[in-house]
Amino acid sequence: MIPTPIGNATPHATGFWRRYIFSADHKVIGIQYYLTAMAMALVAGALALLMRIQLTWPGIRLSWLGKLFPAGMPGGVMTPEFYLSLITMHGTLMVFFVISLALVSGFGNYLIPIQIGARDMAYPFLNMLSFWLVVPACLIMLGSFFVEGGAAAAGWTAYPPLSALPQAVPGSGWGQTLWLLAMALFIVSFTMGGLNYVTTILNLRTKGMSMMRLPLTVWTLFFAAVLGLLTFPALTAAAIMLLFDRHFGTSFFVPGGLFVGGEIVPHEGGTPLLWQHLFWFLGHPEVYVLLLPAVGMTFDVLAAFTRKPVFGYRLVVISLIVLTALSVVVWGHHMFVSGMSPYLGEFFTIGTMLITVPSAVIGLCLIASLWGGCLRLTTPMLFAIGVIALFGTGGFGGIFLGNATSDIFLHGSYFVVGHFHFMIGGVTLFAMFAATYFWFPKMFGRSMNERLGRIHFWLSLIGFYGMFLGMHFLGLNGLPRRYYAFTQFEILKPLQGMHLWISISSFLFAAASFLFLFNFFWSLARGSRAARNPWEATTLEWTVRSPPPHGNWEAEPPQVHRWAYEYSAPDAARDFTPQTVEPDGAMAPK
Amino acid sequence: MGVIFNILMRNHPSTLAAATTGPLQGRSHGLLLALFCLLVPFLCFLFWKQHQPPPVASEHGAGIDLMINYLLAAVGGLLLVGHAILAWFVWRFSRQDRVTFRLATVRTEWKWALVPVVLMLLVAEGGVLVFGVPVWKKFYVAKAPANALTVEVTGQQFVWHFRYPGKDGLFGRTHVKFIDDDNVLGLDPTDAAGRDDLIVNGQLRLPVNRPVRLRLRSKDVLHGFFLPSQRVRQDIVPGMLIEVWFVPNQAGQFEILCTELCGLGHHMMRGLLQVMPEREFEQWLNQNHS
Amino acid sequence: MQMELTQTSGLSGGTSSALERNQGSDANPPWALSTGELALWAFLATVTMLFAAFASAYLVRRTGADWQPIDLPGILWFNTMVLLSSSGTMELARRRRERFNGWLAITTWLGIIFFVGQGLGWRQLAAHGVYLSTNPQGSFFYVLTGLHGLHLAGGILFLGHALNRAARAHSDGRDDAALHGVATYWHFLAALWIGLLVLLSAL
Numbered sequence A: 001m002i003p004t005p006i007g008n009a010t011p012h013a014t015g016f017w018r019r020y021i022f023s024a025d026h027k028v029i030g031i032q033y034y035l036t037a038m039a040m041a042l043v044a045g046a047l048a049l050l051m052r053i054q055l056t057w058p059g060i061r062l063s064w065l066g067k068l069f070p071a072g073m074p075g076g077v078m079t080p081e082f083y084l085s086l087i088t089m090h091g092t093l094m095v096f097f098v099i100s101l102a103l104v105s106g107f108g109n110y111l112i113p114i115q116i117g118a119r120d121m122a123y124p125f126l127n128m129l130s131f132w133l134v135v136p137a138c139l140i141m142l143g144s145f146f147v148e149g150g151a152a153a154a155g156w157t158a159y160p161p162l163s164a165l166p167q168a169v170p171g172s173g174w175g176q177t178l179w180l181l182a183m184a185l186f187i188v189s190f191t192m193g194g195l196n197y198v199t200t201i202l203n204l205r206t207k208g209m210s211m212m213r214l215p216l217t218v219w220t221l222f223f224a225a226v227l228g229l230l231t232f233p234a235l236t237a238a239a240i241m242l243l244f245d246r247h248f249g250t251s252f253f254v255p256g257g258l259f260v261g262g263e264i265v266p267h268e269g270g271t272p273l274l275w276q277h278l279f280w281f282l283g284h285p286e287v288y289v290l291l292l293p294a295v296g297m298t299f300d301v302l303a304a305f306t307r308k309p310v311f312g313y314r315l316v317v318i319s320l321i322v323l324t325a326l327s328v329v330v331w332g333h334h335m336f337v338s339g340m341s342p343y344l345g346e347f348f349t350i351g352t353m354l355i356t357v358p359s360a361v362i363g364l365c366l367i368a369s370l371w372g373g374c375l376r377l378t379t380p381m382l383f384a385i386g387v388i389a390l391f392g393t394g395g396f397g398g399i400f401l402g403n404a405t406s407d408i409f410l411h412g413s414y415f416v417v418g419h420f421h422f423m424i425g426g427v428t429l430f431a432m433f434a435a436t437y438f439w440f441p442k443m444f445g446r447s448m449n450e451r452l453g454r455i456h457f458w459l460s461l462i463g464f465y466g467m468f469l470g471m472h473f474l475g476l477n478g479l480p481r482r483y484y485a486f487t488q489f490e491i492l493k494p495l496q497g498m499h500l501w502i503s504i505s506s507f508l509f510a511a512a513s514f515l516f517l518f519n520f521f522w523s524l525a526r527g528s529r530a531a532r533n534p535w536e537a538t539t540l541e542w543t544v545r546s547p548p549p550h551g552n553w554e555a556e557p558p559q560v561h562r563w564a565y566e567y568s569a570p571d572a573a574r575d576f577t578p579q580t581v582e583p584d585g586a587m588a589p590k
Numbered sequence B: 001m002g003v004i005f006n007i008l009m010r011n012h013p014s015t016l017a018a019a020t021t022g023p024l025q026g027r028s029h030g031l032l033l034a035l036f037c038l039l040v041p042f043l044c045f046l047f048w049k050q051h052q053p054p055p056v057a058s059e060h061g062a063g064i065d066l067m068i069n070y071l072l073a074a075v076g077g078l079l080l081v082g083h084a085i086l087a088w089f090v091w092r093f094s095r096q097d098r099v100t101f102r103l104a105t106v107r108t109e110w111k112w113a114l115v116p117v118v119l120m121l122l123v124a125e126g127g128v129l130v131f132g133v134p135v136w137k138k139f140y141v142a143k144a145p146a147n148a149l150t151v152e153v154t155g156q157q158f159v160w161h162f163r164y165p166g167k168d169g170l171f172g173r174t175h176v177k178f179i180d181d182d183n184v185l186g187l188d189p190t191d192a193a194g195r196d197d198l199i200v201n202g203q204l205r206l207p208v209n210r211p212v213r214l215r216l217r218s219k220d221v222l223h224g225f226f227l228p229s230q231r232v233r234q235d236i237v238p239g240m241l242i243e244v245w246f247v248p249n250q251a252g253q254f255e256i257l258c259t260e261l262c263g264l265g266h267h268m269m270r271g272l273l274q275v276m277p278e279r280e281f282e283q284w285l286n287q288n289h290s
Numbered sequence C: 001m002q003m004e005l006t007q008t009s010g011l012s013g014g015t016s017s018a019l020e021r022n023q024g025s026d027a028n029p030p031w032a033l034s035t036g037e038l039a040l041w042a043f044l045a046t047v048t049m050l051f052a053a054f055a056s057a058y059l060v061r062r063t064g065a066d067w068q069p070i071d072l073p074g075i076l077w078f079n080t081m082v083l084l085s086s087s088g089t090m091e092l093a094r095r096r097r098e099r100f101n102g103w104l105a106i107t108t109w110l111g112i113i114f115f116v117g118q119g120l121g122w123r124q125l126a127a128h129g130v131y132l133s134t135n136p137q138g139s140f141f142y143v144l145t146g147l148h149g150l151h152l153a154g155g156i157l158f159l160g161h162a163l164n165r166a167a168r169a170h171s172d173g174r175d176d177a178a179l180h181g182v183a184t185y186w187h188f189l190a191a192l193w194i195g196l197l198v199l200l201s202a203l
């Protein structure tokens, strides 16, 4: 393992196992991550639909599901504890095992080396290891549904004492322990990935690829990796302490004097708020880990389909730096009404309102990137524009929640559910779709079907707004989240009407997603062959054949002569100039 | 069926040119998308017409409502303008064949960056400093006035207990070891201060227009004490004694919700708040103390 | 919108955009860290964050009413001396370039002694009746020393690896990156231990 400036592509692997299963090729690993995320998305999405069904028709009987979950849905009727397992697992899977895996690990692995002109990641073996750690993590998470007591049920935030005491809720038995173990594996894997990203981006850039010539995708992945490395340890520490509280009788989080399930709890002196601080120290930056790469990929797609450079490349980079720095000091905005000192509340609300500034600058750059362009409304472009819209609405919702005073009323309501689905559900999913349609030709050498893609877009857009826009206003009306049913309160009953529409929208969204899946696998086999550079884009990945060979570059790694967004350059022959073209334009793209 | 499938799958473009010419040109998408963008703020307005916080019934609640309404107006305005701009851009630039503006100069970039910077500082940061922090201070930082009535609220999976200190104004000591079916809060039988404590299950009675100080405690896990109409929300943390105070200024019956996940009965952890004229309240208190 | 419309003249000639003029430095300027060093420092950063998280948890938790300081086992002071001297021998080893790096071997042995010593520390503490869940500070003590010990065990493996590499690097006359890496890591572990000791004994 002698480091070379161009990356350490392992010798070309032969044989099915080395090539497709235990491969150290960053592209194979990226695709493996992506497909894993897709499988987990099916599960997490199915859980969401189950939740929607229960909320819309409380107590409905689905006999066939009773067979799969005899304890959670006896006779096909969902129990409250099973609903809580559903929200917990849906949230956890979506955040860590779908969006993180698809965007950061999937596209991150695929794109970083090839966009910076490296042959592979700095540590390909570590990379492979990191994927093969996530697989057991996924299996443990899924398996936890089938242990006694069912899957964890304390929410994806796993607040103790609920998550610490098995007698507090059925899911806090083995389900919660498995949840913690799976998260630990995930964190180890993600840390390995982060080390690879940071070193690769800093040290393996090809000749001429200065930092300010990087595509924004790479910039955002870089900050996502840095944030992951610096903040996940807080959750590791918290998870270790929670495991000790659960199994070895320590009292890090569990206070004394509790009386649960008819028994005195034998703990003394712990502080539940400590968990919340540690969790959100990770939890808030984690949303940026998801959000930033989504935004970066959107910029790349926008540039290709406006046929012009993105607006404010420098501004975006500066904003990313500011955002990354601020994002580790605003976690308390999740805890305004938690019992934390009100002075801290003031500090965090002021900090959170500050973080709207770089976010809004990025928003401006997204929207201004359209200005003067000649928009080619292909499927990836439609999704990218969707990202801009979702980012706006989601961001504006955040202003209500980061404001301590209005959060007194909105905290823990469906406003929150609407808001975070726009941000970490919508922006990320739409960006993921945009990225998939955009890079699919590169990844598989075939194109996805454009017509189906556009239908997919429209159904998703309508479905998504139908699901989550109205939720903000349910929250404004006082509807609390994490409720198994809204039947017990007089003030909540009048709100039941909107739930039907939300659920219908969620079915629409699910149907659209199946269309996407069909398109994906159909195109994999039958899509028309794609050339090297079907979108006439400028970045390095488009200069090699599709799919790229092992080691990415057939001969020497490319030399870069210009920044990533040289579209419609005035004296160039065509409306795009790949990064490899020399300044005088002598070397035309192949 | 087969025909539809064929139409969908035909002309499978694999180049930029093929994906943006002919039937796939996509101009209609630009128009539709622009219309969709315009629809969003309109939809928000419609939703808002139907879904607003319940009428406010506490003194500081008016301040919270002012904060929310300010945000609804200011941020709603930004939402409208933002979507209008996006709609315009998408519509306008999806119908031109060449790039009309390519790259901004550094100066232009910075100039335009000032727009979001100033807007966010004014609307978001300014909003919270001007409208938010004073209310926050009043609700959380300021101490309850001396004439406040003190009531203890105890959250338990999945019921609320309310305790009034009785004539002596003192709450008796509690300890978990005394908890049993008849002594749900674990009152210490040896503590004289606890003799006249009044414990009520599920229903909180308060006099109107008198400040009330709530001492929030939990017997087991986290709970969230939420009075929507009074704009009071406070998590209850086991091991902590958290105080909040407010002045209910409307008589009537309200519901109490739990808004921090506390277990399988979280969705039915319902309590009632009865705000009554002072006289009636005193009467009730006296009746029950004997 | 008053952006300069159709202002596209002379851009790639480099008049108005610094971005397009940027010549792009070489990927690895001389002051840059090698990939291995970079990875190591990034790793140390996350480990630091891990212990920082524990330290802040400790500082919060110690304000609890049930907090009682425990008497740290005496052997810790001996262990500390061992670890500090191993840091010294590590530094000597780093400057040596021989076929068999004796200082490296000594460092490895000192590391093992420290490791065993920490285990004896646990036994001493348990003998005083302080078990994992007896006392909050005790809980922190076991968890923190255990976690440090885990990282140290990794360091000992790393040392063994470096011993091996040093021999090979010597024979083909190259600079040995593994040796420098393990030295950094070892000093880090020593510094980390001092930090933990201060936390556990003084705060």
Ligand code: HEM
Pocket: A045, A048, A049, A051, A052, A087, A088, A090, A091, A092, A094, A095, A099, A154, A155, A156, A157, A417, A421, A424, A425, A426, A429, A467, A480, A481, A482, A483, A506, A509
């Ligand atoms: C695709 C369709 C989706 C639907 C129909 C959906 C629906 C829901 C529902 C009904 C809840 C529970 C609300 C409650 O009872 O409090 C929920 C919670 C949540 N969802 Fe989704 N969701 C979707 C996608 C996503 C995505 C893409 C993410 C990505 C991060 C996500 C993240 C979460 C999280 C973090 C929670 C909170 C879980 C908790 O309260 O612990 N969801 N979702």
Ligand SMILES: [Cu+2]
Pocket: A283, A284, A285, A287, A330, A331, A333, A334
């Ligand atoms: Cu946050």
Ligand SMILES: [Cu+2]
Pocket: B222, B223, B224, B258, B259, B260, B261, B262, B263, B265, B266, B267, B269
């Ligand atoms: Cu509850």
